[in-house]
Amino acid sequence: xxxxxxxxxxxxxxxxxxxxxxxxxFPFDYDQGEGFELVDTIMLSEGQWPYRDAExxxxxxxxxxxxxHVMLIxxxxxxxxxxxxxxxxxxxxxxxxxxxxxYAVWRSERHRTIAALAGLAFLASNTVYHxxxxxxxxxxxxxxxxxxxxxxxxxxxxxxxxRRRLIVGLALLLAAGYTKQxxxxxxxxxxxxxxxxxxxxxxxxxxxxxxxxxxxxxWIHLATDGQWTLHIIAANVNEFMAQxxxxxxxxxxxxHAPLILLAALLALYEVYFTRLSIYSVxxxxxxxxxxxxGKWGAGDSYFATAIAxxxxxSGIAAARTLRGGWAIPDxxxxxxxxxxxxxxxAGRRAxxxxxAAIVIPxxxxxxxxxxxxxxxxxxxxxxxxxTLGVESSYGDRYAFYDSAGWVPGYATIGHIPTQADIDAGKxxxxxxxxxxxxxxxxxxxxxxxxxxxxxxxxxxLKNLYENGQYDPAALIDAxxxxxxxxxxxxxxxxxxxxxxxxxxxxxPSETITMNGFAYEIWRPNTDGxxxxxxx
Amino acid sequence: xxxxxxxxFTLTKRQLGGLLIAAGTLAVVAMLAAExxxxxxxxxxxxxxxxxxxxxLSVLFGWxxxxxxxxxx
Numbered sequence: 001x002x003x004x005x006x007x008x009x010x011x012x013x014x015x016x017x018x019x020x021x022x023x024x025x026f027p028f029d030y031d032q033g034e035g036f037e038l039v040d041t042i043m044l045s046e047g048q049w050p051y052r053d054a055e056x057x058x059x060x061x062x063x064x065x066x067x068x069h070v071m072l073i074x075x076x077x078x079x080x081x082x083x084x085x086x087x088x089x090x091x092x093x094x095x096x097x098x099x100x101x102x103y104a105v106w107r108s109e110r111h112r113t114i115a116a117l118a119g120l121a122f123l124a125s126n127t128v129y130h131x132x133x134x135x136x137x138x139x140x141x142x143x144x145x146x147x148x149x150x151x152x153x154x155x156x157x158x159x160x161x162x163r164r165r166l167i168v169g170l171a172l173l174l175a176a177g178y179t180k181q182x183x184x185x186x187x188x189x190x191x192x193x194x195x196x197x198x199x200x201x202x203x204x205x206x207x208x209x210x211x212x213x214x215x216x217x218x219w220i221h222l223a224t225d226g227q228w229t230l231h232i233i234a235a236n237v238n239e240f241m242a243q244x245x246x247x248x249x250x251x252x253x254x255x256h257a258p259l260i261l262l263a264a265l266l267a268l269y270e271v272y273f274t275r276l277s278i279y280s281v282x283x284x285x286x287x288x289x290x291x292x293x294g295k296w297g298a299g300d301s302y303f304a305t306a307i308a309x310x311x312x313x314s315g316i317a318a319a320r321t322l323r324g325g326w327a328i329p330d331x332x333x334x335x336x337x338x339x340x341x342x343x344x345x346a347g348r349r350a351x352x353x354x355x356a357a358i359v360i361p362x363x364x365x366x367x368x369x370x371x372x373x374x375x376x377x378x379x380x381x382x383x384x385x386x387t388l389g390v391e392s393s394y395g396d397r398y399a400f401y402d403s404a405g406w407v408p409g410y411a412t413i414g415h416i417p418t419q420a421d422i423d424a425g426k427x428x429x430x431x432x433x434x435x436x437x438x439x440x441x442x443x444x445x446x447x448x449x450x451x452x453x454x455x456x457x458x459x460x461l462k463n464l465y466e467n468g469q470y471d472p473a474a475l476i477d478a479x480x481x482x483x484x485x486x487x488x489x490x491x492x493x494x495x496x497x498x499x500x501x502x503x504x505x506x507x508p509s510e511t512i513t514m515n516g517f518a519y520e521i522w523r524p525n526t527d528g529x530x531x532x533x534x535x
Numbered sequence: 536x537x538x539x540x541x542x543x544f545t546l547t548k549r550q551l552g553g554l555l556i557a558a559g560t561l562a563v564v565a566m567l568a569a570e571x572x573x574x575x576x577x578x579x580x581x582x583x584x585x586x587x588x589x590x591x592l593s594v595l596f597g598w599x600x601x602x603x604x605x606x607x608x
């Protein structure tokens with residue numbers, strides 16, 4: 001039965017590879033915001049910081065740390081602006097994460113099949129599937145976090161990591177934090193665990209870590225005249241929607257329930273019967289940190305770290321169950337009171353191991369059924385979907401079945417882009433390319449494809465505006481002066497005054513559908529006519 | 536008093552329990568204090584309720600660790 005569970009996870013891996021390959025062939029934004037990460041990469045490859053004054057032309061600024069984009073600089077030098085290499089690095093990062101999870105399980109319990117299942121279970125998660133191969137820094141952060149935790153985890157006989165492990169592990173934590181700010185919770189988890197093991201040494205290493213991280217922060221702050229701090233910290237304090245976080249927690253639990261239950265069992269066992277591992281501390285804090293998924297602009301991807309920790313902990317729990325490794329220590333304060341339970345378990349060891357050999361694979365099969373997702377069109381996929389009796393969750397928008405359903409904050413992506421989507425992107429790019437003026441587009445891909453300057457990063461302008469850190473006067477003046485040949489909307493993310501200026505100065509001209517999303521092309525009003533005032 | 540700064544000092548289950556009780560109490564007090572200090576904020580909100588619940592859970596969880604004594608956390 002374990003082989004069957006492994007087969008299911010390998011099938012999900014094959015779907016994931018097909019999806020990643022499909023995305024790498026697609027030359028435009030697939031997920032809103034990818035293009036701006038490409039712009040960050042291009043800027044850094046040209047020796048410019050993407051943390052700049054968003055109130056002056058081209059009204060652009062980034063709200064993400066630079067490491068992921070720095071890693072892509074060689075690709076930018078060699079291939080220019082392109083989406084495939086960012087997606088490739090994101091995808092490879094998830095494979096490294098899965099490998100690290102599997103290795104950690106194997107190192108702990110020496111069970112190869114469960115180790116493989118733990119890694120593959122991570123890639124089979126709906127969230128990891130649809131975020132993994134994007135041109136986004138998130139999964140690279142998860143890779144660094146996972147590597148850091150796996151490196152820091154000492155051998156059981158060693159109370160504290162060696163100096164070499166600490167240096168490598170903390171460097172990886174630093175890398176995670178400078179890939180995305182969300183890694184802060186993993187940093188806290190690592191130092192909480194170190195503190196439990198040796199408060200003095202944890203404090204000493206913590207001071208060193210803070211000095212290096214703070215020094216880097218101060219250097220970028222000075223190099224960008226404070227724009228770094230403004231965009232990374234101040235503009236990231238967004239509205240928190242508690243209901244969104246609650247819905248996403250429910251969805252996360254529904255999809256990953258068997259693994260979460262196993263992980264919780266091991267964490268509780270460590271709390272009450274052995275020592276807390278860094279994995280358990282990481283799991284608790286990663287799950288708690290997922291509450292930030294309720295922020296505006298956040299979503300289910302904020303659970304990726306919790307999913308990695310869940311796969312790791314549940315893998316250890318599963319392998320330990322299969323080899324009968326759960327035990328109540330003889331010197332435990334409750335040993336006498338639990339003597340009956342211990343005797344019962346010892347007397348039925350063979351039967352319990354036989355039951356475990358059935359239950360553990362069933363849990364992974366349950367997980368496999370929970371996370372069901374696959375394209376519903378194309379070779380093989382269509383037949384599989386028909387056999388399973390599932391059809392697209394998104395109707396005619398695109399061909400993809402996703403058992404996750406939808407709650408606010410859940411990314412509605414996962415389908416493989418078609419040639420029609422590529423053709424639609426080229427049509428929009430051709431419109432953007434017309435004339436000498438730049439376009440005001442909510443996605444950077446069309447301007448990059450048209451070899452025009454990218455103007456604005458709408459979500460960051462909105463972040464800044466909502467925090468009282470952005471005066472849109474110069475951008476509104478440019479809009480009123482028809483300084484842009486067209487406006488391309490996807491979700492109307494701009495700050496309200498900017499949207500109002502566009503409604504007044506531009507008029508909707510046509511709508512082009514790409515990837516199931518309607519892209520509106522707005523053109524300048526002629527003869528001073530008022531716009532349609534759409535809002 | 537300063538034993539915790541020794542190189543070979545490791546927190547025990549009892550000490551971890553004490554820390555969780557202290558942290559939970561602090562969280563509950565902070566949530567209630569926020570309500571007292573900013574009574575015009577529109578009632579005891581979801582974040583305050585969640586903070587109070589987690590504070591209480593932390594206290595209860597920490598309390599269950601106290602009987603585990605000097606076993607390393």
